[in-house]
Amino acid sequence: MRSNQYSDKEIAVFNGLVGLLKQGKSLYKIKVSEIAKAANIGKGTIYDYFSSKEEAIYLALLYYLNNEMTRVVSEVESTSSFKNKIYKLLDITEENIESKYSSLKTVLSAKDISSMYDLIEGNENLIDSFINYMGKIMESIVTAGENEGYINKSYSSYYKKSAIRCILIGFAQFVSHKECYKDVNVDLAKEVAYTQLIKMLR
Amino acid sequence: MRSNQYSDKEIAVFNGLVGLLKQGKSLYKIKVSEIAKAANIGKGTIYDYFSSKEEAIYLALLYYLNNEMTRVVSEVESTSSFKNKIYKLLDITEENIESKYSSLKTVLSAKDISSMYDLIEGNENLIDSFINYMGKIMESIVTAGENEGYINKSYSSYYKKSAIRCILIGFAQFVSHKECYKDVNVDLAKEVAYTQLIKMLR
Amino acid sequence: MRSNQYSDKEIAVFNGLVGLLKQGKSLYKIKVSEIAKAANIGKGTIYDYFSSKEEAIYLALLYYLNNEMTRVVSEVESTSSFKNKIYKLLDITEENIESKYSSLKTVLSAKDISSMYDLIEGNENLIDSFINYMGKIMESIVTAGENEGYINKSYSSYYKKSAIRCILIGFAQFVSHKECYKDVNVDLAKEVAYTQLIKMLR
Amino acid sequence: MRSNQYSDKEIAVFNGLVGLLKQGKSLYKIKVSEIAKAANIGKGTIYDYFSSKEEAIYLALLYYLNNEMTRVVSEVESTSSFKNKIYKLLDITEENIESKYSSLKTVLSAKDISSMYDLIEGNENLIDSFINYMGKIMESIVTAGENEGYINKSYSSYYKKSAIRCILIGFAQFVSHKECYKDVNVDLAKEVAYTQLIKMLR
DNA sequence: CATGAATGAGGGTTCATTCAT
């Protein structure tokens, strides 16, 4: 596992790469020369900081995931009340799905990414890291829900967290394929998700 | 959209490709020569039936998805009672996630597949097709649930189907990352999913 | 060790490569694309027959050496009389050194070639092969010399062969650096070599 | 032709490079960064003293050759008696061939080195320089041999020197490929060489 | 002077696709 402290050049590579993804470039078609150009550095320079294209991509995704999730965690934690936290998460999910590139999307296809690139699925991999962050978020939400009386404390921890995860992924599914649900708009889908959650937890 | 009637050679290609995936070969690293060998045909022959490697892969996945989902639909439909149908679906989900390759996995990363291969995301794409099948399954389950009194009929169709989809994906998530939930076994996770569903629908 | 039977394409590569060397191209600067062009085949085709550029070059040199040395052996063996054999060998040496490329030159720098290319210095390497051929030639010459009474049979086999080898290499040295010996012409150098040999062997 | 006076940095480069060669590093694979590290200087510094990697290597070899040959000349000259001089030369030859790197080896493959590196084969090249030194050594030996009555003075200068050169190269050949002469040891080979020389010269 | 971070031209190799048989 590499240090969390990255040099300017490394961060330039990360930002360049994520920038390309946000422009809609497919992860599977990115060329080293494109990354270099997007990062405003020479092609060879990438190899001064990363041992391969694979590594550069992997670390970029990890870096971006960490940044993004750190932000999400703090946003949710700084949001008051159970209901607001849930809606905040649904909002973030919506944005993520709608954008050309997001960590959420990466995580949803992370198995494929690691199957494409022979990344050492070491201690710290994308999904583990993501699940870790989600754990913190769930924790924060469960605590709020219990304090505010929305959650029946007799449920197991897994049950409670699982319920939240469920409605999130279900909502993500909706956003991903809105066109299949012509009679449902986003706000309604959020309401449905929230209602379902309340029913599961009480 | 191509005919649903495929020639022997085309089906050989489909089976060969899916066979490779089931052996754990990464979709992103498959070579035409490997497909040809797995299908027991010459490399050039593939181009007599498909316009490109991309198309061959895309159609193979679609073919396999259709076969598999047709089977799943009929299995669920032929299962009696609401609860049994749900458990059947959870069982199928479990198997799918655990196997090296399954249509479910393909669908979960379908955005990536289509981003890797410049597939004309035409009328009939993998996800649309999948959602279509899922719709049928949901329909069957909802009907059973209503007939058996598990489902409060006042909910919208979206609400009802969404609830089922939620717990399925939530359960899929669990199976994918069992190692993160050390105190939960598969049977418990199924129970939790079922309980959550009942609560959402009543 | 590969079979001695080569396909047309392999021989085309061999001839193409040796052709480049004979044009004065340095072995160390040859590009795969040049070899392909010289062999009148596509660049990729080389990799259908050889696992790497290194291997292609190594096998080409070996192939050429075998061909050339086989010819030399038969030329010397078919020459009658001790003196004629020696002069034949000196003539061949002269031609070899004067040409832009010859197996003799390769052998003289074979250690470098193998140090440049990480060739598995397996059973059959250039120098061993060369020494083997030389052994046969020496044998043929020693037999003639003994039959004709030029060679005192009491010398060891090593002594006799070594004497021949000596004057050959000495003569090769002369040809390589003629410009350093302004008062000696090739014919004189051959006479000197022969005289020295006679003195050593009687 | 550059001055014979080199700066400390230049000599550091020379020694660093030769050091690498003596460690068994192939001349054809040496990188500028390695030379710099071996010389304990910065990579850029090399270009303050040499116009290219090629030049640095060429001058290093030349420098080393001069040092080594100067030493060899003086060793041979300071050895008394014809026979001792010859044996001294054979000893030196043996050491040279056995070591990972020596000027002798360089000279034996000098054509390749200059073909690899586009060295201006100007006035002062490796082989010319070497032949020059050898000339001095031959001179010294011939003089001793004549004084001691081993050499028939009626032979031409070329004949005499050529004889010495012959047995040296012949012996070098033996040492290079000892494994091919299982029934001959080094001391015997030296004796053979000396005997052959005596016979040629008397 | 000395450095080493940065560069990018260049080359070995892969593999989707073609086409003569």
Added chain:
DNA sequence: AATGAATGAACCCTCATTCAT
């Protein structure tokens, strides 16, 4: 119809050289 030998465009990576500090 079927093949697989042949192709060459494309791309990753190396490393000699430069130049700002």
